Amino acid sequence: MRAYYFDNLEGDQRLPHDSGMDVSDEVLKSIGVLHWHIPVDAEGKYEQDISAIAKERNYKNHDVVAISKEGLGDEFETKIKSFYHEHMHEDEEIRYLLEGTGFFDVREHSSESWIRCHMGAGDLLVLPAGIYHRFTLDMGNRVRTMRLFKDEPKWIAHNRGDQTDANPFRLEYLKSIEVQ
Template identity: 90%
Template sequence: MRAYYFDNLEGDQRLPHDSGVEASEEVLRSIGVLHRHITVDAEGKYEQEVAAVAKERDYKNHDIVAISKEGLGDEFETKIKSFYHEHMHEDEEIRYLLEGSGFFDVREHSSESWIRCHMGAGDLLVLPAGIYHRFTLDMGNRVRTMRLFKDEPKWIAHNRGNETDANPYRAEYLKSIEVQ
């Protein structure tokens, strides 16, 4: 995975939007974002490593989603635009890319800047509950991703606004990164 600051220029969300300013693992950790690379191998050894991460974080369930023009047909553009709305979740979000590539943009609270994380196969990302983020494919236009869940699979996005700014999970997130 490569992380850098988003350039904020107009243009297709799937373009790199690379400002040329890198974001270090330390910067990501300071906002609660964790990254790990687990190589996807034909023998399936990666499954044991992902299962170990799930057990360590008390996750009991997962699903696999595929996003592509071929798979979504006429819904493709609408669906990827919906993922790109700035939002948060009340649960931690863990994603492991099995195939393809895309971008997770995470909001650096102190500066309100976007940090763009370009992920490929083998990248595992942990986003804390309450962090503002968004997702888009890159120009490859396809991804197959394992989503991990504490219990039953659920994905509830709370789009950014006054209500989410006051959400208790958002407040707890800000407290966890020591924002006053």
């Protein structure tokens, strides 16, 4: 995974939007974002590694989601745009890419800048509950990803706004990164 500041220039959300300014692991950790690279292998060793992380983080369920033009048909562009709305979740978001490539953008609270995380097969990303983020494919237009859940699979996005800014999970997140 490569992380860098988003350039904020006009253009297709699936383009790199690379400012040329890389973001260090320390900056990611300071906003609660964790990541690992666990190669997807034919023997299935990656499944053991993912299971170990899931157990450590108390995750009990998972599913696999594929996003592509072929799979979504006429709804593809609408779905991609909906994933790109700035939002947060009340649970950690853990994604492991099995195939394809895409971008997770996370909001750096102190600067309000977007940090773009370009992920490929074998990349695992953990976003803390309450962090503002968004997702899009890159120009490859396809991804297959494993989503991990503490309980039953669910995905509820809370789009950014005054109400979400006051959400208890958002406030707890800000406290965890020591924002007053």
